[in-house]
Amino acid sequence: MVQGMTLAEKLVARAAGVTQVRPGEVVIAKVDLAMMHDSGGPRRVAPMLERLQAKVWDPNRVVVISDHFVPAVDAESASILDLTRKWVKATGVTKFHDMQGICHVVLPERGHLRPGMFVVGGDSHSPTGGAFGAYMFGVGATEMCGVLVTGEIWLRVPETILLHWTGKLGLGISAKDMILAMCAKLGMDGGRYQAIEYAGETISTLSMQERMTLSNMAAELGAQAGLIAPDEVTRDYLLKAGVPASEIDITTWQADSGAAVAERHDFDASTLSPMVAAPHSPANSAAVTEHKDVTIHQAYIGACTGAKINDLRMAASVLKGRKVASSTRLLIAPASTRTTAEAAADGTLATLTEAGAILLASGCGACAGYGAGVLAENETCIASTARNFKGRMGAGSSKVYLGSPYTVAASAIAGRIADPREFLS
């Protein structure tokens, strides 16, 4: 009789080609898919592959997405993008998305993910793929090179940390508020580089985009992966993304009922307030009311974490018929070109621009200080991004607060950090 396994254990066991794994054991896993972007991808791995005189083990299992240095703002970024295009062509990688949006959003949007997969990404927010019931985690460029050469990677079988949510979210409260509350409770190393599984009735009511926000910021909890077991919501999303029904297995990839978890933390969605993280850590989160009256110079809705279609709709619901305060500026960089198209089709985009929002290109942009919208010395910003580390969005003395798209939009109207519930009914 095999002992019950957690979702993480099942996913790792399959990739390692065994029927059972135990936390702590080191295994070698076969990689189903490897994702890279322009910053940590070809420009870094190409010279390494050359040095090794090695070929990519399977170009069909590689996805390359240019999102960090897009659109090019100078000769250096242009040459990074150029190198990426040339490498992809020379290597025979056909799953290439050039300037179509941020990798973590584009990857599932273009139908590359399925429940049960074992995936590595050359980016720390790779746990986002866990929202689809795939074991996905981030690696650095050298380790990515190892995967590209061998198609394998070693890992320590993670313990599972269950983050369980019950209750209904109130008006103007979203997944971003949930994850900031979890960061405040567990801290940025609470995940101990183990696997988090988000579960409970609240999670099952969330859209795929909202689930992605939770899995994305498993990185901020210090976890290796942030999993959510697949269900009908997952299936509907993937069917729309063009994944054949026969490849979507939502029954196998569930934790066994008797599976042992290392830790369990319970949360109640019905008592949750909009949350805001003060500089310089997502773990510095508290109810928005604690930060009211902080004057802001910039409001930013962007990043893989906070500029998906539902994020833009949240912002629009607050901004509808209102204007951005003249003392501030609201910049919006939709997470992908498909997001922009959807937002244009349903009128969301018009609502945002009528309110005075400035639209930026889809890409990482100001989130990590790479592109348009960076901050000057001593400026304060509220952003829907994942991280507010010192100097991340620009000048070293700038300050970044994190909030949901609702809260960022409300703050843009007020010119100071504001509670979105005051603008919704």
Place this chain on the structure above:
Amino acid sequence: MTASITGRVWKFGDNIDTDVLAPGLYMKGSIAELAKHCLEAVEPRFAKEVKPGDIVVGGRNFGMGSSREQAVMALHELGVGAVIAPSFAGIFYRNALNLGLLALVCPEAGKIRADATLTVDAVSAQLRDAETGETYAAEPLPPHLLQMVADGGLLSYLEKKLRVQQSREAQA
């Protein structure tokens, strides 16, 4: 990597992140340029004064944040001999070893004095304060990872492995 490293201790707090180690503003340029800004947001003197062989002692969750290897490469570029911390962020830790930078988990790292002259023995994972004689125990690395670090990282390790494979194929 030699088995033992001696250098001055540069001490940092908890949660030193990759944006502080390798700021995004300088990510497009060369590592030499990026390294000049390594840790400047928390210690402007660091990049200017650090000497080859010096030792970075961090607090909990050292290297949290991005997967960018430049966070490790910047320390390497500046000649940092080892990074010691009570805990590391997972990706940074893997990156450090993959690039041949010795990273040791030391639960007592908090007790190490700032500016001390510290000797780090990679194999036994023993740390010793040269002035006070005080010793601290770090967790030894498993032999295969220690070997990978000694070889200069994952790439050198793969190079060896591929060479062996090729010569086997040539013989067959």
